[in-house]
Amino acid sequence: MRFARAVLIRPYKFTVIFLVVNFFVFLLMWESSGMTWSALWEFPFPVLVAYGAKLNYLISVRHEWWRFVTPIFIHVNLPHVLINMYSLWMVGPYVEKLYGSAKFVVFWVATGVAGVAASYLTVVNSPTLGPIGRFIFKTQDVPSAGASGALFGLVGVLFVFGIKFRHELPEGFKRAFGTGMLPIILINLFIGYLGRGVIDNAAHLGGLISGAALALVVQYRRPGERPTITASWYVLQTAALLLVAVSFFKVAQHFKDSVTVVTPPQVPEVAPELNAFLIYSRAINDAQETLNEAMHGNTSGVDATIQRLNSVPQLDPKADELRQRLRVLLERAKTESLTTPAPPSGKKGEVGKRSFAADIVAWKKEYKQWLQTTGRHY
Numbered sequence: 001m002r003f004a005r006a007v008l009i010r011p012y013k014f015t016v017i018f019l020v021v022n023f024f025v026f027l028l029m030w031e032s033s034g035m036t037w038s039a040l041w042e043f044p045f046p047v048l049v050a051y052g053a054k055l056n057y058l059i060s061v062r063h064e065w066w067r068f069v070t071p072i073f074i075h076v077n078l079p080h081v082l083i084n085m086y087s088l089w090m091v092g093p094y095v096e097k098l099y100g101s102a103k104f105v106v107f108w109v110a111t112g113v114a115g116v117a118a119s120y121l122t123v124v125n126s127p128t129l130g131p132i133g134r135f136i137f138k139t140q141d142v143p144s145a146g147a148s149g150a151l152f153g154l155v156g157v158l159f160v161f162g163i164k165f166r167h168e169l170p171e172g173f174k175r176a177f178g179t180g181m182l183p184i185i186l187i188n189l190f191i192g193y194l195g196r197g198v199i200d201n202a203a204h205l206g207g208l209i210s211g212a213a214l215a216l217v218v219q220y221r222r223p224g225e226r227p228t229i230t231a232s233w234y235v236l237q238t239a240a241l242l243l244v245a246v247s248f249f250k251v252a253q254h255f256k257d258s259v260t261v262v263t264p265p266q267v268p269e270v271a272p273e274l275n276a277f278l279i280y281s282r283a284i285n286d287a288q289e290t291l292n293e294a295m296h297g298n299t300s301g302v303d304a305t306i307q308r309l310n311s312v313p314q315l316d317p318k319a320d321e322l323r324q325r326l327r328v329l330l331e332r333a334k335t336e337s338l339t340t341p342a343p344p345s346g347k348k349g350e351v352g353k354r355s356f357a358a359d360i361v362a363w364k365k366e367y368k369q370w371l372q373t374t375g376r377h378y
Contacts, residue, residue, distance in 0.1 A: 051251060110153070116144070152205070152207035153211030155208060287309055
């Protein structure tokens with residue numbers, strides 16, 4: 001009953017503060033992105049960098065150390081911030097009520113930084129990673145951001161907490177904490193495995209392990225015991241908040257510098273075949289996005305995309321054929337948009353649209369097959 005009473009009565013003000021701060025920074029990033037609907041689904045690269053996303057090049061070459069801290073409070077798009085803030089609302093109050101606000105703040109910042117550090121250390125110059133290697137390591141130095149590392153840190157805290165006090169907790173708490181956290185951990189790691197290359201699993205694991213380690217060594221005051229929190233925790237809390245404040249001050253100080261940064265080559269000594277493949281595949285991916293937009297009436301980027309397709313390196317006959325066919329599809333999209341109303345005279349326009357859509361589906365099927373066969377050799 002004392003554990004239950006503690007969870008019900010104790011405040012969780014810093015959980016709310018961190019929620020507000022994350023949403024506030026998100027709105028600032030949206031404003032910097034032009035407040036367009038498309039920006040809500042992916043902030044532009046310069047905006048992510050300007051607001052403090054982790055980029056190894058900027059940390060190691062330009063010594064922008066604050067990028068170990070600021071990613072905890074920024075997100076790449078609307079679903080990202082909504083999922084993470086919902087998770088914080090579900091997990092944060094438990095940790096803050098059980099351990100107190102001072103320890104909660106230290107847990108959040110420390111495990112978040114540990115997650116970013118793990119992400120920083122797992123960017124490697126090795127294009128030949130197996131499935132397990134790709135789960136943890138990354139071969140591209142892309143912007144990384146999000147509160148996921150800190151959230152996994154809180155999960156690690158509750159996991160160890162539940163095991164340490166399994167003989168004292170009420171039955172419902174045993175199902176929620178300790179081994180009850182295992183399904184959440186395993187499901188998220190499985191999702192991370194499916195999304196490897198997109199999801200920063202190293203940050204998740206870094207946060208989880210550091211949170212579990214903190215819960216092992218940090219003293220816990222049971223409900224009903226006399227307060228034993230020392231002044232050192234308040235000092236650590238103040239230091240953690242000051243670190244966050246100084247980091248965002250550095251972001252503001254270098255805001256205009258960061259906007260103009262250009263990502264350096266990921267693999268300096270890459271094989272020519274791999275470099276050609278990367279250029280080719282990126283151009284094809286961009287052309288597919290332009291085609292999707294053109295199919296729905298937005299043909300503004302078609303001509304520029306066609307010019308880029310014309311300049312990509314030739315890999316093999318099939319790859320070149322796919323490139324030429326995609327260029328033709330883009331040309332057709334300028335006049336055969338799926339949103340263009342059919343002429344009232346008959347069914348010819350509708351038949352043309354179905355033929356166009358079928359050609360696109362056939363091209364995508366052949367391109368996927370090429371990626372899984374010849375493309376794998378690159």
